[in-house]
Amino acid sequence: MIPLRRIPLSADAEKLLTKWTGRVSTEGGTSKTARELWRNAHTPKRRVRDALEPMARGNVRCMYCDDSRATDIDHFQPIEKAPLRTFDWANHLLACSYCNSNAKRELYPVDHSGTCLLIDPTAEDPADHLMLLLLSGEYVPVKNSPKGQQTIEVFGLNRRELVKGRLDAFDRACSNIRDWHLLVQDSDAHADRVARALLDSPFIDVVHAMTRLKPTVAPKVVGPRTVAALDAWRSAHGF
Template structure:
């Protein structure tokens, strides 16, 4: 249902402890047992922010990003230096998803900023271990992939080479390039 260490499919921070009905039962009771309508979520996102919210447009199409069928990066851009999510230009789904799930609440912004610092450091360490052919490199790579806010690592890999040095720092660029090659980005 989710990548890595069973994280919330919405905030990517907390452990997923709840099953959220993406399309709420109040709006679609016949989807109660549809597998793709069941998403792993933390209790905060499920019970405190989303609850039964399910905004739709005039045609009845959902205005939330469905992580089972859509790449969130089409609608959301993670601003690595600030830790904030921003809608991709013109994406109503991005705007609504940020609003409904409170994706820029202070704890998530701080968590992403901390994750960015750790990811840069871990990527440099991983790269050094790879160069030394140390088998611990694989374990470090897996730990990074299983960490909270893995969207930070994915955002780093999507950086254009022309801005990568400004965002991640010149010391991290070689490690980022090696990470992209090793992990198919």
């Protein structure tokens, strides 16, 4: 999971969503009403997706797992718990069907004060709560962060296929960054294509974690042959 910048909606789109929020309220404000309205809100959903897709990385990757293509508009705070946020722009993210329908579903854990214990990557830096261990492919909470732990559990961020995918992506990223660095040193224009291919690939969270490695740790993780290339990559394409 990586930080994403939420873009502002156009005035027309904002007005449209506000109108539909009013409909939810005037028609009872229940989750049942909100679901029915959302199901048939074809134009608002299209406007939301059109705004969300440029925010996603690569080939419109899931904003949670960074692997699969994002097929669903997820309500971060579920409709069941907050029907009046059904058309709230700040409550919409893009997710793959697994993260949205199989993992998160209606889950929305909160602490004793009511603060949400899931990371919204458009509202905060996931690295404040999560650390990706590149050599194992697994996420761990930062300093036992409850928000980090709940995010890992609710989205299933350490499910087997994601761990394997990250390990494979790490090997590819090391090789691609070394190749990119050689092309840059040769002033080869193909370097930009190699960089773009890597930035658009699944598991961009792996590359993001690599760029955040401390200089004292990087040689042990990426290997001495990759350190110089990673330093150059960090300067050119750091997040």
